[in-house]
Amino acid sequence: MEIILLGPQGSGKGTQAARLARQRGLVHLATGEILRAARRAGTELGNLAASYLDAGQLVPDAVMIDLVRQEIRSAPGGVCLDGFPRTLAQAQALDETLAELGRPLDLAVALELPEAMLLERISGRRVCTGCGAVYHIVYAPSRVPCVCDACGGRLEQRSDDQPEAVAQRLRLYREKTAPLLDYYARDRRLREVDARGDVEEVYRRIDALLPVSS
Numbered sequence: 001m002e003i004i005l006l007g008p009q010g011s012g013k014g015t016q017a018a019r020l021a022r023q024r025g026l027v028h029l030a031t032g033e034i035l036r037a038a039r040r041a042g043t044e045l046g047n048l049a050a051s052y053l054d055a056g057q058l059v060p061d062a063v064m065i066d067l068v069r070q071e072i073r074s075a076p077g078g079v080c081l082d083g084f085p086r087t088l089a090q091a092q093a094l095d096e097t098l099a100e101l102g103r104p105l106d107l108a109v110a111l112e113l114p115e116a117m118l119l120e121r122i123s124g125r126r127v128c129t130g131c132g133a134v135y136h137i138v139y140a141p142s143r144v145p146c147v148c149d150a151c152g153g154r155l156e157q158r159s160d161d162q163p164e165a166v167a168q169r170l171r172l173y174r175e176k177t178a179p180l181l182d183y184y185a186r187d188r189r190l191r192e193v194d195a196r197g198d199v200e201e202v203y204r205r206i207d208a209l210l211p212v213s214s
């Protein structure tokens with residue numbers, strides 16, 4: 001089974017993708033992790049990707065596509081993609097790769113959450129300046145406000161978690177993702193899932209859309 005999970009930061013996409021992969025015996029391909037692994041591997045392609053990241057640039061489509069293609073080939077039991085594709089060109093290349101392998105995409109699942117809830121989830125995050133532990137003022141508060149349970153360090157909001165920065169990122173995300181959603185909706189491969197509620201609830205909604213596991 002080949003699945004794509006789409007969703008903005010704060011939608012719980014990474015958590016759901018990891019869970020789906022575990023339950024269905026798929027390899028969870030998260031873009032960030034693919035890039036880190038490529039750098040560690042020190043292959044030609046990995047070094048090329050790292051050179052863009054080190055320069056603070058986006059990894060070009062062609063490089064990203066090659067990296068993902070390698071990962072898909074080495075996961076014959078199926079993949080759950082998280083963070084790829086991001087562009088129409090990547091989506092088309094993904095379809096070509098899967099067609100070559102005779103493993104067409106089953107579904108693209110888009111997690112949907114109202115803007116206000118995304119803002120609350122992200123802007124409530126606090127990070128320990130000492131050990132990097134992550135808290136949330138509502139969902140995972142520290143025992144003492146602003147103080148890390150683990151090391152006693154001071155908790156701060158990262159500048160890119162501030163509401164204006166988050167709102168800007170969400171706008172960009174919607175702009176970039178709209179063509180992808182259209183692409184998958186056109187041939188009925190897109191399913192939209194309400195991402196409100198706890199992890200278990202949302203997982204059940206996703207699971208109900210997928211083919212029954214054999």
Ligand SMILES: [Zn+2]
Pocket residue numbers: 128129130131132133148149150151152153
């Ligand atoms: Zn700490």
